[in-house]
Amino acid sequence: MVPRFEYYPTRSVDEALTLLAEREGSEVVAGATNTLVDARARRKIPKAVIDINRLGDLRYARRDDGTIRLGARTTLTDCFSLPFFAEEAPVLEMMAAEFAGTLIRNRATLAGNIAYASPAADVVPPLLALGATIAVTSKARGSRALLLADFILGPRKTALAQDEIITELAFPADGETKSGYFKFALRNAMAISLVSGAVVLRMEGKRIREAGLALGAVAPKPYRVTQAEELLKGQAPTDALIREVARVAAATATPISDIRASAEYRREMTEVMTRRIIERALSS
């Protein structure tokens, strides 16, 4: 049985912001794939649900000059059903293909996965590796943009204020990019990651001009491995360098031991999988 809450459909961002500001304890939903699960389990019961699921103006994927812009209502299915992603952000396409299962991907949104701020949020490492920013807006203070890395504060904690809505994700599109993604879990679908990671290499010929490498599920929040990124920057990587990068990345991981895996196993898999995705990205 789902516990009681109020429900408000909205026709515009402005209407949603007004409702959100007026109603303490209200929660914005799009796919609602986390909100309803938590409500049913009585982990977190909203007083009111503000539905932005029909806001067409938040569902877009486009390129503005050198910037890729994704509306907050972009679903996981959009990331591999729209050809745009294969061309402009293949790392998101790779991630989406392994996210939960088809039925969830059809409704779950990129922004919702970010807002939920699970340490194992699969959407986050690829966007961190891309250097994404997140735009939020409120009735009282208007819009602001911040780095995604600064937006997520810790387990289930973000910088989103009660009266704010996520509107957009953006990242630079510049240059030739090679990317890789892994999700390592106990099943091939409907699984919580033991460790996940993404690499985005912005190339200049055979050399890496800029590297983005991010890990998920092995720390209180997904994070960029800046030490490893620095090792790759400006290099045409050898096998030895890639092994070193993977070792450095694994050394930054602070995973927990739980019912699914030990910390040692997660750290070991971090090294193995990081090495593999860099190799795969460079050979693509």
Place this chain on the structure above:
Amino acid sequence: MYDLQTIHLKINGVEEEVSVKPYATLLDVLRDQMGHIEVKEGCAVGDCGACAVFLDGVPACSCLVLARQADRAEIVTAAGLGTPENLHPLQEAFMDYGGIQCGFCTPGLIISAKSLLDQNPHPTRQDVKVALSGNYCRCTGYEQVIEAVLAAAAKMDGRDG
């Protein structure tokens, strides 16, 4: 605050009205208020896929959709795909290939399989496995289900289902 409100649904081609609470899921409304018991409640948290329906053409777990979110939507359940006299090729193939044992997961599997064949009339074995990856079956071990979907695809040979 928690008042009933009328929503309009088109279910398997039939326009219907129903009064729902703001926190009622589409699953609960379909089953308990409208008698569509072919939509199954398994886990009720989006893991098992037994409650899958087409919602405006897109398969979704009805346990994770609020009924009011579906207001004025078109819903197709597994029972909307064929009749006992005139089964959908998928329904026939599930019976012929033993894709059904206890039958509980079958309505959800049929929805996911139908969605796959709509988008990809000639799927590979791997395509089928990926398409059904959000639906649990605790009886068959999936092999017979995969065989059934491939057989239905071959039988339909690109025809609209």
